[in-house]
Amino acid sequence: QQQVKQSPQSLxxxxxxxxxxxxxxxxxAFDYFPWYQQFPGKxxxxxxxxxxxxxxxxxxxxxxxxxxxxxxxxLHIMDSQPxxxxxxxxxxxxxxxxxxxxxxxxxxxxxIIP
Amino acid sequence: NAGVTQTPxxxxxKTGQSMTLLCAQDMNHEYMxxxxxxxxxxxxxxxxxxxxxxxxKGEVPDGYNVSRLKKQNFLLGLESAAPSQTSVYFCAxxxxxxxxxxxxxxxxTRLSVL
Numbered sequence: 001q002q003q004v005k006q007s008p009q010s011l012x013x014x015x016x017x018x019x020x021x022x023x024x025x026x027x028x029a030f031d032y033f034p035w036y037q038q039f040p041g042k043x044x045x046x047x048x049x050x051x052x053x054x055x056x057x058x059x060x061x062x063x064x065x066x067x068x069x070x071x072x073x074x075l076h077i078m079d080s081q082p083x084x085x086x087x088x089x090x091x092x093x094x095x096x097x098x099x100x101x102x103x104x105x106x107x108x109x110x111x112i113i114p
Numbered sequence: 115n116a117g118v119t120q121t122p123x124x125x126x127x128k129t130g131q132s133m134t135l136l137c138a139q140d141m142n143h144e145y146m147x148x149x150x151x152x153x154x155x156x157x158x159x160x161x162x163x164x165x166x167x168x169x170x171k172g173e174v175p176d177g178y179n180v181s182r183l184k185k186q187n188f189l190l191g192l193e194s195a196a197p198s199q200t201s202v203y204f205c206a207x208x209x210x211x212x213x214x215x216x217x218x219x220x221x222x223t224r225l226s227v228l
Binding site for chain 2: 006009032034041042043044045046049089093100101102104105106107
């Protein structure tokens with residue numbers, strides 16, 4: 001049972017373009033939604049996260065958009081750069097219930113071409 | 115500042131052999147986790163621990179055992195390895211503070227079972 005569905009599986013974007021990755025969740029008890037970035041041969045690292053009391057969070061070129069009623073959230077990377085080429089995972093947890101466990105999406109391999 | 119350190123980095127086993135993966139963290143985190151990463155499946159939680167001496171099952175615990183005898187160490191054991199356990203294994207740790215809900219990952223252990 002996959003509680004967090006992520007799409008697309010892979011994405012190719014031209015340098016300077018906007019990369020968009022989407023996730024949908026089923027469990028309405030989820031209250032924390034992070035995105036992790038993973039470079040080849042490395043472990044994932046937190047990129048940006050949002051809680052459901054806001055609809056958008058921006059950090060530099062990275063923005064999370066959150067739609068509570070649709071149970072969807074997405075990552076937007078503006079002015080995409082070759083250095084952004086990595087695998088991105090969305091995730092969800094029930095942090096306020098004292099449950100630190102993250103449920104991850106299946107990942108999106110992003111390639112930025114010159 | 116080492117963060118989360120996993121040993122070994124690579125290992126090849128024959129079916130039926132046993133091994134232990136070691137995870138060490140120097141951030142005094144209460145929570146520790148073991149994940150496996152397989153193509154197209156994202157990160158799946160094997161076992162986790164919320165404190166020294168305590169462990170719990172995650173999403174895919176069968177065939178694995180864990181121990182947390184010291185706060186800084188979390189061991190993952192395979193008693194009788196099977197080819198289905200060929201994967202990349204990641205350890206992570208996090209603090210109990212839900213305001214800082216960040217999991218810090220190690221660099222991974224690539225395991226092949228022949």
